[in-house]
Amino acid sequence: MFPSKFDYHRPSSVQEAVQILSDNPDAKVLAGGHSLIPVMKLRLATPSALIDIGRIDALKGISRANGSLRIGACVTYNEIANSGVVQDAAPLLAEAAGQIGDRQVRYRGTIGGNLSHADPASDLPAAALALGATLHVSGPNGSRSVSASEFFVDLMMTSLQADEILTEVEISAASAGTGSAYVKFEHPASGYALCGAAAVVTRGAGGSCTGASLCFNGVSATAVSANGVAASLVGSDLSDGAIESAVSNLSIPDAAGDMFASAGYRQELAKAIGAQALRTARDRA
Amino acid sequence: MAGESNGAAGFGSSIRRREDPELITGRAKYTDDLQLAGMVYCTILRSDYAHAGINSIDTSEAEALDGVLGVYTAKDIEASGVPGGVPVGWLLPGLKTPEHYMLAKDTTRYVGDGVAIVVAEDQYTAHDALELIYVDYEPRDGVADPKKATADGAPLVHDDAPNNIAFDWEIGDKESTDAAFANAAHVASLDIVNNRLIPNAMEPRAALADYNNITGELVLYMTTQNPHIHRLLMSLASLGLPEHKIRVIAPEVGGGFGSKIHHYADEAIASWASMQVGRPVKWTATRTETYITDAHGRDHVTHGEMAIDADGRFIGLRVDTYAAMGAYLSTFAPAVPTYLYGTLMSGEYDLPAIYCHVYGVFTHTVPVDAYRGAGRPEATFIVERLVDEAARVTGLDPAEIRRRNFISPDAFPYQTQVALAYDSGNYIGALDKALEAIGYDDFRKEQAAAREQGKYLGLGLSTYIEACGLAPSAVVGSLGAQAGQWESAVVRVHATGKVTVYSGCSGHGQGHETTFAQIVASALGVPYDDIDVVEGDTGSMPHGWGTYGSRSAATGGSAIASAAEKVVDKARTIAAHLLEAAEEDIEFEDGNFFVKGSPDQSQSLPDVALQAYLAHNLPKGIEPALEATSFYDPANFVYPFGTHIAIVEVCSQTGNVTLQRYLAVDDVGNVINPMIVDGQVHGGIAQGIGQSLYETAVYDEGANLLSGTMLDYAVPKAHFMPSFETDRTVTPCPHNPLGVKGVGEAGSIASPAAVVNAVVDALSPFGVTHIDMPVTSEKVWNAMK
């Protein structure tokens, strides 16, 4: 590959990384490199410097404490998919991470990079939304946290400031009676989600639905949650019929088409995939 | 000799490929791996416009960049006095052959057309400098669709080709065909688009040119399927260097599928650049460059019709095609939608009247040329789709209507209405074997039961014929080829009895080093491990025509067999002399010569070879050494055939098509190495599945390539494929010494029709009669609405 010239920094702490980033406004953070390097190769991105956060230990842990799961930004998909802790506390995330790209991609790509890049067809944003994840961010003025629903702003645009780094993703551990599923309809070329559906449902003592969420990747400029559909399931028995009728009302605002699939088809795909995700989540609850 | 075996490794053995250990351990050297002292790099600035005038090119900033040795445009090539051409090597009557220069002079005609060259000390600088060249373009309208391009008022690619028509070609008999339609009881009719494909050889094209300005010699290492053709065209059309001063070497070549047959500007540019700077120059395409420069494949818009009588017999076939040529005529482009397409319209059927008309059309796109199958997949697709449509309109079962119309096994040789004379075949044999293996009747029951439950299964047949190993040369020449199609070989037995085989073919993944050695092992009775095969270097080979069109076994293998036979003949003469016997009394078995009836007194081939080189005691008139050269010009094409069957399931919710089974029964004649044949079949099927379900080059209305990367262009992945089931029937080719036919393209020729026929079968409850490739989930979903 023949990118434009760039400098390379390899900080060993988040503070140092943030410092370099604020000193170099044209610099870019480098995590797994599996989105950034391809665009640099095509010279669609020409950062003056790369700040490689891949050796910062603080960004690499998975832990669970007090009912909350914390995953460092530089944890790879492969680690997430195979972590017993994640499989137990947030199986949806493990399932989604396990469906990303191929083995090589999963060994390099990171949760922080995936969410920060905010590609509409990425697999993790819908999962993060459906799980109500909290994202922890560090900048020159210290740390702050953002909910996933406020994080994704527009096509490849997040509420991260140019001098901020995503450090950690926090998710409340799944409670009893909760089931989840990530179902992906692959784009045959890229392997990204033509449509990906992340569903979480909780069943009460009698089996009826006490909570549900359903979120999508790939259909519009950002991952979206289909709150209306999910809400209409609460109180239902989650039968196939109930799911079918809830999903029949699904309409994702600003669905977008491209040369491969029209917006209208993606809407229909969302219904089919969404229903499948809900059914599977129900069966697992 | 066919079918004989030499221990575990002769003709017919599934010995593992000897080329693989180097390839899979990374030891093999490809063009881009080569380093020469003083080597520099070249990059090529390419037009971002499908069609634009070039007002001016400012290269000054690029020239000033540190490390840049030179920046050149078409003007510099013209000033150097070289011919500078990129010629077409197949001429048709009335063919328009607008100038194709190594760089665009005043107009760019497709996204990717070369505009300027940078030569620099390192690759990064060479790429950086491209961004410092300023071209003042005057954008014009472009057109990409081959049918729309012929409309009055469509933007012209070349001013001297009105309505963008490069050629207007026909074959068959229009009158008798029209008469058949007038008498038809049924007519099956289809409009189809054969989708444009982008070749994706794993190794991008590359060239390393080393011009010695003292000796005037050029050594050109390049990614080629046919080094001798490149030497010829470099000499005659591009560089003007004498042919004997050019040596073209194909190091390891990582796949081609046709894309490395053609003579492009780029390798000539690297050579010309080396002549300018007096240093070795390397050019390596990026994958992005590959997409906009490697000749694309297919791209037809076709209307086809089949006339059928009341008994379900085919009485006429009429086909009308607009075939894209792209912006310029690539090396063999005019042959692909004509002599490799119209001549195949009889398929496996006894068709009394055929008429095929083709417009070759210039479009503002990457040139289109041979891509695995080249014309024959397009022909097979229209014929096999029409046969299924004929089954539908007559109410006959698709297997039954084929059976009714096949050329019968006792009708060979069979003269078709479209020039070809099929030499042999047993189409019903392959069909029956395939139907039996797939469990046809059971499937139909399963399909009916599944439909009741809202599950849509479909089965598709493709009973294909193909013609490969183009020949004889005189015939090919009379059809317009500016090339011969014979093949050459040298079999050299060394003094120690070890053997080196030289071939004019040039393998790039097919396993010739293995299979050619197997042929010689059986012919000479020499151990397989004692035989090496050398290809791909004009400096050490006799002339040859390379590897493409499934020709290497039939033509190159036959040349090797003939040369080996000459070696045996000479060795027999020497052995008779040594055994003090008459030549007629000498038997040759397992590498030993002996007098009939007394095998214990023998001379082995190595014994004879040693004597041949010592030359102390040779019979009168016999020259020393033991080697032979053969130039083999086949008597006819070879005609592989077979039946492929796909079974698909269509998801009624999403339109997704899943391949459940794929079964191929191929007849490629005698089989040199069954494992390699299976591998070729597998690869071809995968490529055909790619065409039918996933791949398509998308140009927008203005002829900009939208599917310019692998993010959008869907090369199929392993997990999309079922495990293929393969089997064979064996009908030896009657006219070559090995009885072999070709297998490299069979899979990609047969499979698109099998898959699409299966999808249409699955969708028949929805009244679907055709669906264009690639059959994406959205198309299926729309079709089910």
Ligand SMILES: Cc1cc2nc3c(=O)[nH]c(=O)nc-3n(C[C@H](O)[C@H](O)[C@H](O)COP(=O)(O)OP(=O)(O)OC[C@H]3O[C@@H](n4cnc5c(N)ncnc54)[C@H](O)[C@@H]3O)c2cc1C
């Ligand atoms: C062949 C291939 C197939 C793929 N298939 C899929 C798929 O199926 N599904 C899918 O979801 N993705 C897929 N991807 C994309 C992959 O998941 C990327 O890894 C991901 O989009 C980006 O993560 P990364 O760690 O590689 O980030 P990088 O590429 O290093 O960075 C991406 C962007 O995010 C920024 N960034 C990275 N980390 C941080 C951080 N901690 N804080 C702030 N900014 C940051 C970078 O500056 C850059 O702008 C595929 C990629 C490839 C090459």
